[in-house]
Amino acid sequence: MWEYTDKVREHFLNPRNIGAMQDADAVAEVGSLACGDALKLYLKVKDGVIENASFQTFGCASAIASSSALTEMVKGLSLDEALKISNKDIAGFLGGLPKEKMHCSVMGQEALEAAIRSYRGEPPVPLSHEGKLICKCFGVTDEQISKAVRENGLTTVEEITNFTKAGGGCGDCQEEIAAILARTLEEMSGKAASRAPGADKDLPPGLGDLRKGRETAPVLSNVQRMQKVMNALEEIVRPRLKQDGGDIELVDIAGKEVSVALRGMCTSCPSSRLTIEGFVQQTLREQVEPGITVREVSQ
Amino acid sequence: MSEKIIYFDNNATTGVAPEVLEAMLPYLGPEYGNPSSMYRFAGASQRAVQKAREQTAALLGAGTEEIIFTSCGTESDSTAILSALRARPDKKHFVTTRIEHPAVMALGQQLEQDGYTVTWLGVDDKGRVNLDEFTRSLARDTALVSMMYANNETGNIYPVAEVGAICRERGVPFHVDAVQAVGKLPVNLEELPIDYLSMSGHKIHAPKGIGLLYVRRGTPFRPFLRGGHQERGRRAGTEAVPNIVALGAACELAGKHIDEENGRVKALRDDLQKRLLESIPDSIINGDPENRLPGTLNISFKNVEGEAILLLLDQYGICASSGSACTSGSLEPSHVLRAMGVPFTYSHGSVRLSLCRYNTQEEVDFVADALPKIIARLREISPYKD
Numbered sequence: 262m263w264e265y266t267d268k269v270r271e272h273f274l275n276p277r278n279i280g281a282m283q284d285a286d287a288v289a290e291v292g293s294l295a296c297g298d299a300l301k302l303y304l305k306v307k308d309g310v311i312e313n314a315s316f317q318t319f320g321c322a323s324a325i326a327s328s329s330a331l332t333e334m335v336k337g338l339s340l341d342e343a344l345k346i347s348n349k350d351i352a353g354f355l356g357g358l359p360k361e362k363m364h365c366s367v368m369g370q371e372a373l374e375a376a377i378r379s380y381r382g383e384p385p386v387p388l389s390h391e392g393k394l395i396c397k398c399f400g401v402t403d404e405q406i407s408k409a410v411r412e413n414g415l416t417t418v419e420e421i422t423n424f425t426k427a428g429g430g431c432g433d434c435q436e437e438i439a440a441i442l443a444r445t446l447e448e449m450s451g452k453a454a455s456r457a458p459g460a461d462k463d464l465p466p467g468l469g470d471l472r473k474g475r476e477t478a479p480v481l482s483n484v485q486r487m488q489k490v491m492n493a494l495e496e497i498v499r500p501r502l503k504q505d506g507g508d509i510e511l512v513d514i515a516g517k518e519v520s521v522a523l524r525g526m527c528t529s530c531p532s533s534r535l536t537i538e539g540f541v542q543q544t545l546r547e548q549v550e551p552g553i554t555v556r557e558v559s560q
Numbered sequence: 561m562s563e564k565i566i567y568f569d570n571n572a573t574t575g576v577a578p579e580v581l582e583a584m585l586p587y588l589g590p591e592y593g594n595p596s597s598m599y600r601f602a603g604a605s606q607r608a609v610q611k612a613r614e615q616t617a618a619l620l621g622a623g624t625e626e627i628i629f630t631s632c633g634t635e636s637d638s639t640a641i642l643s644a645l646r647a648r649p650d651k652k653h654f655v656t657t658r659i660e661h662p663a664v665m666a667l668g669q670q671l672e673q674d675g676y677t678v679t680w681l682g683v684d685d686k687g688r689v690n691l692d693e694f695t696r697s698l699a700r701d702t703a704l705v706s707m708m709y710a711n712n713e714t715g716n717i718y719p720v721a722e723v724g725a726i727c728r729e730r731g732v733p734f735h736v737d738a739v740q741a742v743g744k745l746p747v748n749l750e751e752l753p754i755d756y757l758s759m760s761g762h763k764i765h766a767p768k769g770i771g772l773l774y775v776r777r778g779t780p781f782r783p784f785l786r787g788g789h790q791e792r793g794r795r796a797g798t799e800a801v802p803n804i805v806a807l808g809a810a811c812e813l814a815g816k817h818i819d820e821e822n823g824r825v826k827a828l829r830d831d832l833q834k835r836l837l838e839s840i841p842d843s844i845i846n847g848d849p850e851n852r853l854p855g856t857l858n859i860s861f862k863n864v865e866g867e868a869i870l871l872l873l874d875q876y877g878i879c880a881s882s883g884s885a886c887t888s889g890s891l892e893p894s895h896v897l898r899a900m901g902v903p904f905t906y907s908h909g910s911v912r913l914s915l916c917r918y919n920t921q922e923e924v925d926f927v928a929d930a931l932p933k934i935i936a937r938l939r940e941i942s943p944y945k946d
Binding site: 269273274276279280290294295297298299300301317319320321322324325332398429430 | 776863864865866867868871872884885892893904905908940941942943946
């Protein structure tokens with residue numbers, strides 16, 4: 262049997278905030294019956310703060326406990342604060358989850374993010390337009406895999422399966438997952454831009470061959486693009502805006518469309534449109550890829 | 561745990577019968593002699609093993625020289641299959657089904673990697689194999705057919721007599737994994753055309769760690785464990801005397817109770833099934849209701865997840881199993897339910913309740929009362945309502 266913490270058991274046996282919310286301001290559903298777990302999250306938002314949250318979950322004990330924990334964690338948080346909750350935070354709140362069950366916490370984080378995005382009028386299913394479907398059994402995209410690797414410091418395909426379920430069905434996609442893992446690890450070590458083709462020495466053993474062929478790809482992969490956008494924003498854009506008392510936050514990258522939110526002085530600046538188009542977009546087009554467009558979204 | 565336990569998971573393992581425990585205890589205590597030794601002190605062990613051999617042979621309708629004691633059902637399966645294949649190294653085709661126990665399934669997958677062609681016979685929505693399809697699968701290259709007698713998850717009984725007859729006609733040896741069947745169904749190997757048959761002690765109220773392999777006399781055999789003369793050279797290793805004695809006692813008891821299994825235990829199962837189907841909407845039986853082990857009930861509840869059901873059952877002290885992804889150790893529902901094409905809306909919410917002769921009507925009443933509440937509670941949490 263699974264070794265659950267007392268807190269997981271307690272939240273499973275006495276889940277908080279169950280049920281549909283009739284007057285919810287934001288609703289998001291992730292997972293599916295086919296996958297074996299699904300979570301529908303309801304948020305009541307007032308003045309940018311989550312006043313109330315409730316859930317409906319189909320799934321095992323840890324899925325139900327993760328959902329219950331999530332609704333308790335987000336109450337009283339601003340949307341921006343809530344967005345900072347990671348799957349690790351959810352698992353941590355519960356005193357940890359068995360490693361095979363980490364995907365339950367990932368599901369909670371994804372539902373929260375999707376609900377806030379829908380509240381903000383952003384595309385309901387982030388990244389899915391461009392993300393490539395890797396695991397057909399559980400509908401997991403390359404971007405979800407990369408994200409799990411980055412946020413949880415994963416280093417093996419098995420860990421990726423524990424966190425995202427990817428590769429846990431028929432197993433046909435495990436080589437692709439290994440390639441994504443290699444690519445993401447490589448990007449995380451900051452060598453993506455400078456490394457010479459064929460230099461595989463930094464990769465886990467056996468992964469070098471899997472990644473070949475991507476080297477000569479003329480366009481950036483979503484993950485590469487995301488990484489480059491993030492670097493350019495961090496290293497060039499934000500320092501400049503901060504000099505003027507402003508700031509910028511990356512909200513989403515869907516294909517070549519980058520959504521950002523301006524912060525600080527920038528929010529009230531009459532020339533914010535110029536800032537976005539003339540400075541941010543231009544910088545990203547130079548640093549990342551010519552086709553990039555930048556869109557401002559309100560918080 | 562001191563609370564009262566309702567044990568409805570007898571296809572997973574069973575409690576050791578008091579008579580069995582009593583029979584084996586002396587061999588865990590004073591009678592520790594090695595049956596192979598020459599002095600009189602070892603005589604008790606020697607005679608006890610011989611008696612157990614007679615008891616097991618009697619239950620199966622076999623000769624004592626056809627019985628090999630092993631450590632478990634899995635060892636029996638591996639020994640039988642690998643032995644049969646080694647005896648015919650020129651033939652490279654193995655026929656089995658998609659609903660076998662992992663002990664056979666994983667071996668089949670390994671054989672595929674080793675260059676064998678494996679035919680995995682499919683099943684219909686009730687989990688039944690098609691005999692015509694089976695017959696067509698046999699080829700000149702077929703080295704062995706392996707089919708389970710009864711399925712551990714659904715309780716389905718497979719037509720081993722018919723399959724065995726076809727095998728015999730075609731000159732193909734036939735192995736049967738009868739781990740779930742022995743003790744619950746009359747198994748008479750004098751009449752059944754079966755060449756190798758595996759069974760396990762802990763499914764019939766003997767302890768864990770004892771299995772048995774029947775090898776029909778005259779059937780080619782290659783030992784798996786070598787290095788001693790035990791089991792007439794077919795399974796080296798000092799006999800696990802206490803466990804072997806226990807298996808013998810359990811077989812004798814099983815023979816006495818086989819009518820009860822198919823009478824009282826079957827009636828309990830049928831009562832439980834009827835009441836659950838009536839009280840829980842959107843519930844279905846997995847398997848072939850007309851042709852199942854008497855104590856097994858595999859039932860699925862729409863839109864709820866099996867592990868959650870099991871943990872809530874556990875709160876009531878009820879022990880059961882599920883074929884859901886979260887309990888299988890993998891991320892997909894049981895291979896048996898998938899082979900049957902049970903839809904996802906139901907396959908994640910399967911529960912197996914398996915009864916034995918120690919279960920009572922009172923326990924059935926308790927489970928029939930508790931389970932509807934559990935399903936209602938989980939459906940209240942579930943986002944799927946229809």
